[in-house]
Amino acid sequence: MNHSQKQDQTASRVVIIGAGVAGLTLATLLTQSGVDCVVVERRDRAYIEQRNRAGVVEARGVDMFERWGLAERLLAGPVAQTIDYRVNGVPEVFTIDVEGRQPSRFCTQQMLVNNLLHVLLDEMGGDVRFETTDVVVRNEDGQRPSVSFSDDEGRHEIECDYIVGSDGDRGVSRASIPDGVLTTYHYEFGYAWLAVLVEAPVVGAAIMAPSDHGFVGQLPRGPQRSRYYLQCELSDTAEDWPDERIWKEIRLRLNDDSIQAAEVHEKFFVPLRSVVHAPMRHRNLFLAGDAAHLVPPASAKGMNLALFDVDTLALALVAAVRDGDAEALDTYSDTCLERVWNYQDFALWMTDTMHNAGDPTQHGTFLQMTARARLAQLHASPTAARLHAEYQLGLN
Numbered sequence: 001m002n003h004s005q006k007q008d009q010t011a012s013r014v015v016i017i018g019a020g021v022a023g024l025t026l027a028t029l030l031t032q033s034g035v036d037c038v039v040v041e042r043r044d045r046a047y048i049e050q051r052n053r054a055g056v057v058e059a060r061g062v063d064m065f066e067r068w069g070l071a072e073r074l075l076a077g078p079v080a081q082t083i084d085y086r087v088n089g090v091p092e093v094f095t096i097d098v099e100g101r102q103p104s105r106f107c108t109q110q111m112l113v114n115n116l117l118h119v120l121l122d123e124m125g126g127d128v129r130f131e132t133t134d135v136v137v138r139n140e141d142g143q144r145p146s147v148s149f150s151d152d153e154g155r156h157e158i159e160c161d162y163i164v165g166s167d168g169d170r171g172v173s174r175a176s177i178p179d180g181v182l183t184t185y186h187y188e189f190g191y192a193w194l195a196v197l198v199e200a201p202v203v204g205a206a207i208m209a210p211s212d213h214g215f216v217g218q219l220p221r222g223p224q225r226s227r228y229y230l231q232c233e234l235s236d237t238a239e240d241w242p243d244e245r246i247w248k249e250i251r252l253r254l255n256d257d258s259i260q261a262a263e264v265h266e267k268f269f270v271p272l273r274s275v276v277h278a279p280m281r282h283r284n285l286f287l288a289g290d291a292a293h294l295v296p297p298a299s300a301k302g303m304n305l306a307l308f309d310v311d312t313l314a315l316a317l318v319a320a321v322r323d324g325d326a327e328a329l330d331t332y333s334d335t336c337l338e339r340v341w342n343y344q345d346f347a348l349w350m351t352d353t354m355h356n357a358g359d360p361t362q363h364g365t366f367l368q369m370t371a372r373a374r375l376a377q378l379h380a381s382p383t384a385a386r387l388h389a390e391y392q393l394g395l396n
């Protein structure tokens, strides 16, 4: 950054850093509520529109978008009501059903983000600055907060009342908080997932399958595609996993030689870990989504926690800006962290169960048998099934 460069100065009530699912949802809720906000994003729009990650909006998230009157415009895709917990290839379908709750929805993160961009920019005239660099957060006592950044047109500074850091795990927002303010809690599972997007639909229920040869999952990603997840070593690279090996392992782990190879569009590795940074606020900076917490993808809760954070934050910011009532901002971090820890517990349950019930070389045959017993309880005990279904739908 060239500090002698002239900087233009504007103002907004809220500056949101990061146009992922958290930042764009928050900007949409605030813009709809008449709260002035600007989103600052380092990537271009095309990049954000094609980034594919999560696939399910839990029932709580569907309720939330309905409450804000946005569900019809943002959510698309069939209901997500079944999971086939298949041990060594033996199908055992679990139905997610709690009386009085609507089902979760298959809606890829990419589709939700595309719909948010359309509603926010094209319908509401929202303000997203793409391809920004050198984002600097000013959040000191006695000074008006601001966010400055560079783009094609030069250097800009936006003064504001509140800053929201929704720039993911490696963004600048959390990094701007002085050492010693946050406590970081983390847990490493010791293995990774190879995620592959393939040109083959899920037939029947989404599959989560522990096997003696390691975990494999197959989850829908639109009508024609699915995402396979394969447990692998933390040190594995794309060279270790040519397409032929991927299909061989899928057939082996699902115990099904009839599975046909299909085109592989994307391969990447996800180390499985859980992280919480607390509190989720420092002065006028509020952290939301992956900037504040990471859950392993076996739980399918990362995007859903991000939605909970920004739902809570939007209500609190509207109360503060429109009504001068900052009470909900003061409780934002505690409200979100209560859910974060509950979902971390669920993610730990899912991740341990899916992997321990499989390859015994990881944690031994004792934990393999207890994990298989735990899975069997989902089908044998209505009480165990009810709790599992409540987590899958999203705690009320």
Ligand SMILES: Cc1cc2nc3c(=O)[nH]c(=O)nc-3n(C[C@H](O)[C@H](O)[C@H](O)COP(=O)(O)OP(=O)(O)OC[C@H]3O[C@@H](n4cnc5c(N)ncnc54)[C@H](O)[C@@H]3O)c2cc1C
Pocket: 017, 018, 019, 020, 021, 022, 023, 040, 041, 042, 043, 048, 053, 054, 055, 056, 109, 132, 135, 166, 167, 168, 169, 170, 171, 172, 195, 270, 288, 289, 290, 291, 297, 299, 300, 301, 302, 303, 304, 305, 306
């Ligand atoms: C393989 C995989 C599968 C997953 N599956 C699921 C699932 O099934 N269900 C589920 O709920 N979740 C899932 N998740 C998690 C989910 O994708 C994340 O939790 C979600 O993306 C978090 O949203 P976010 O907006 O907080 O962060 P992000 O989506 O990461 O968005 C952050 C944004 O900030 C921008 N940014 C970063 N740094 C800067 C900067 N310095 N300046 C400006 N902008 C910046 C980034 O470009 C990005 O656009 C999965 C994740 C992975 C990796």
